Amino acid sequence: MTDQVAHEAWTGEVAAQRDGFELLPEVTALRASGETARVATPFGHAATMVTRYADVRELHGDPERFRLDAVPPPPAMVEAGRDMKEWRRRQAGNLLGQDPPDHTRLRRMLTGEFTVKRMKRLVPRVEEIVTQHLDAMERAGRTELVEDFALPVPSMVICELLGVPYDDRAEFTERSARTLDGTTPPPERMRLADESRAYMTSLVARHRADPGDDLLGMLIREHSGDVTDDELVGIGNLLLVAGHETTSNMLSLGTLALLEHPDQLARVRDDPESVDAAVEELLRWLTVVHGGFPRAVVRDTTLGGHPVAAGDLVIGSLAAANHDPQVVADPDTLDVTRAPSPHLAFGHGIHHCLGAPLARIEMRVAFPALFRRFPTLRLDGEPEFRHRTLIYGLHRLPLAW
Incomplete structure (x- = not known):
C-alpha cells in the first residue's frame, strides 16, 4: 500500500488505548488523513487498520471479501504447537469468528431469543435486579460502582438467561x-x-443431561441434532463474556460521563422520554469495544479506495468511526439530545x-434508576480507567451521595 503509514510503536494496545474519554491523537490524525496504518492486533496478528466510518462499515458489511473464518490462529497458538484443527475447534460456535454458512445456521437458532419483543419480557426482572443492588448500595452509604452495581447487574441477567450458576460469577468475571x-x-x-x-x-454436559428453560437448555431441546457440543461451548463462552463485559463497562463509564455533564444527567434522571436517545448517544460516544475483530482479505480488492491484497488482515477502529465528523457533527461532544446516529x-x-x-434494556433501566435513587x-475518589484492554472501561469508580 503506497498510502499506508507504518507505525512501529502502534501495537494493538496503542490502537486500543484512550486518554480518559478521548481518543488518542494518533488515531484521530489517521482518520483525518484517510490513510491506513499497519498495526499489531491484540491477538498478535499484523493487520491494516482503517478508521473512517465509511471504511469500517464497508469492512464489516462485506463477508464475501473480508472474512472472519479465514483469519489464521494467533501467533502464540502456532508457537505453542497447536494446529489448525484445534483452532477450528476453538472457533466453533464463536459467532465473531465465523461466516456463512455456519454463522447463518447458528445465528438463526439464537435470533428468536434476542428479539426486541422477547427482551422486553425481561424488563421486570432487570428492574428487580437493579433495585436489589441499589438497595444494597443505599444501606452501605457509599459504593464502588463497578463492583457493587455495574458488573453484578448484567452478570446476573446473562447468567439467568444463559443458564450459568451466578455463584460462579467471581471465577468467570x-x-x-x-x-x-x-x-x-x-x-x-x-x-x-x-x-x-x-x-x-x-x-454443557450438565445441560445435556437435564436441559432447563434457559438458553443452553433451549438449544439442546430444540436443536440437539443440529448443534455440536463444541458449538454449544463456543456460543456459551461468547454470550457469557459479551453479556457482562460490554454492558458493565457501559454502565460504569456512562455514569462517570454523565456525572461530568450534570445537565445531561438531569435529563436522563427526570425525563423518561429522553432515555432512549441518551443511551444511543452514550453507546456512540463511549464505544467500549475499541475495534472489530480482524478480517482476512480473500481476494485482491480495495477498501475505502486503498488496495488490499488477498491474505492480508484488516481491522476497523469502531471508536474512531463513531467519532467521524463526516457522519456526526461535533462528534467529540457528548450530547444526549442528539438525534440517534x-x-x-x-x-x-x-x-x-x-x-x-x-444491552439497551439494561442501560435504559439502570441509568435513570441509579440517578433517581441517588x-x-x-x-x-479517583476513577481508575482500564488501559490496554479489548473492552474499554473502569476498574474502579468510587461514589458517594
Whole structure:
C-alpha cells in the first residue's frame, strides 16, 4: 500500500488505548488523513487498520471479501504447537469468528431469543435486579460502582438467561477480565482460554443431561441434532463474556460521563422520554469495544479506495468511526439530545451484536434508576480507567451521595 503509514510503536494496545474519554491523537490524525496504518492486533496478528466510518462499515458489511473464518490462529497458538484443527475447534460456535454458512445456521437458532419483543419480557426482572443492588448500595452509604452495581447487574441477567450458576460469577468475571487485558502474556491468555472452555464444557454436559428453560437448555431441546457440543461451548463462552463485559463497562463509564455533564444527567434522571436517545448517544460516544475483530482479505480488492491484497488482515477502529465528523457533527461532544446516529458500537452487518436489545434494556433501566435513587451522586475518589484492554472501561469508580 503506497498510502499506508507504518507505525512501529502502534501495537494493538496503542490502537486500543484512550486518554480518559478521548481518543488518542494518533488515531484521530489517521482518520483525518484517510490513510491506513499497519498495526499489531491484540491477538498478535499484523493487520491494516482503517478508521473512517465509511471504511469500517464497508469492512464489516462485506463477508464475501473480508472474512472472519479465514483469519489464521494467533501467533502464540502456532508457537505453542497447536494446529489448525484445534483452532477450528476453538472457533466453533464463536459467532465473531465465523461466516456463512455456519454463522447463518447458528445465528438463526439464537435470533428468536434476542428479539426486541422477547427482551422486553425481561424488563421486570432487570428492574428487580437493579433495585436489589441499589438497595444494597443505599444501606452501605457509599459504593464502588463497578463492583457493587455495574458488573453484578448484567452478570446476573446473562447468567439467568444463559443458564450459568451466578455463584460462579467471581471465577468467570476474573477470568474474562484477565483474558481481555492486553498486558496478559499470550501463554497465560491461552491457559485462561483453556479454563473457560473446560468450565463451559462441564456446563454443557450438565445441560445435556437435564436441559432447563434457559438458553443452553433451549438449544439442546430444540436443536440437539443440529448443534455440536463444541458449538454449544463456543456460543456459551461468547454470550457469557459479551453479556457482562460490554454492558458493565457501559454502565460504569456512562455514569462517570454523565456525572461530568450534570445537565445531561438531569435529563436522563427526570425525563423518561429522553432515555432512549441518551443511551444511543452514550453507546456512540463511549464505544467500549475499541475495534472489530480482524478480517482476512480473500481476494485482491480495495477498501475505502486503498488496495488490499488477498491474505492480508484488516481491522476497523469502531471508536474512531463513531467519532467521524463526516457522519456526526461535533462528534467529540457528548450530547444526549442528539438525534440517534447509525453508530457502530454494536458492529454492522451480519455480525451486528446479537445481544444489542438486551444491552439497551439494561442501560435504559439502570441509568435513570441509579440517578433517581441517588440524586446527589458524586465522585468519592479517583476513577481508575482500564488501559490496554479489548473492552474499554473502569476498574474502579468510587461514589458517594
